[in-house]
Amino acid sequence: MKETTIPTAQPRPVADSQSEMTELVLPNDTNTLGNLLGGRLMHFIDLVGAMAAYRHSRANVVTASMEHIDFIAPVHVGDLLILKASVNRAFQTSMDIGVKVWVENAMAGTRRHVSSAYLTFVAVDANGRRLPVPPLETQGADELRRYEDAGRRRKQREQERERKRQNQTAREAQERVTV
Numbered sequence: 001m002k003e004t005t006i007p008t009a010q011p012r013p014v015a016d017s018q019s020e021m022t023e024l025v026l027p028n029d030t031n032t033l034g035n036l037l038g039g040r041l042m043h044f045i046d047l048v049g050a051m052a053a054y055r056h057s058r059a060n061v062v063t064a065s066m067e068h069i070d071f072i073a074p075v076h077v078g079d080l081l082i083l084k085a086s087v088n089r090a091f092q093t094s095m096d097i098g099v100k101v102w103v104e105n106a107m108a109g110t111r112r113h114v115s116s117a118y119l120t121f122v123a124v125d126a127n128g129r130r131l132p133v134p135p136l137e138t139q140g141a142d143e144l145r146r147y148e149d150a151g152r153r154r155k156q157r158e159q160e161r162e163r164k165r166q167n168q169t170a171r172e173a174q175e176r177v178t179v
């Protein structure tokens, strides 16, 4: 896909794009046991992640990948779901976003961590051409750790892509020999 060249803006702090969403889990969102469907939770995660990416890039964004998701504990009908998304790192046109999900017991005033996920969003213009995104300004040890972890994930993705490319090349060469 072609990339539109626009001068990259000033670095933006993580806090500027952090996004939060609250959802009440309704019967329509659940399976026959009354537990929230995994796919429905992924939809909420995608939405709140997109909000953070949209705020950081100030551009339309598309989901490139939902890379890792943990379903730590079941979520029940009637639960209050709290989702928080932060930009972990901005690359050229893509952003690594972390989403953490809790269930809140409003009466007891407690929160239980139920899920976490990493996603990548890519900024695009109205014609779907990729746009450069502003760099991320990290503050404090936690933001720096998340920034470095995002770099490691990207490196692993690139290594995996290269491994697949080499396997594909080897398979094609093998097919040419056997035909």
Ligand SMILES: CC(C)(COP(=O)(O)OP(=O)(O)OC[C@H]1O[C@@H](n2cnc3c(N)ncnc32)[C@H](O)[C@@H]1OP(=O)(O)O)[C@@H](O)C(=O)NCCC(=O)NCCS
Binding pocket: 001, 002, 062, 063, 064, 065, 091, 092, 093, 094, 095, 120, 122, 130, 157
């Ligand atoms: C995501 C998309 C824009 C990437 O475009 P592309 O032309 O393949 O781009 P490239 O391979 O050159 O990569 C562009 C950027 O996306 C990142 N990227 C591409 N595929 C990725 C993946 N699977 N996971 C994480 N990042 C990815 C690249 O690292 C690169 O980041 P950078 O510019 O910050 O260095 C394109 O594949 C697309 O439009 N996909 C469909 C998106 C969509 O519809 N999502 C909703 C699904 S229903």
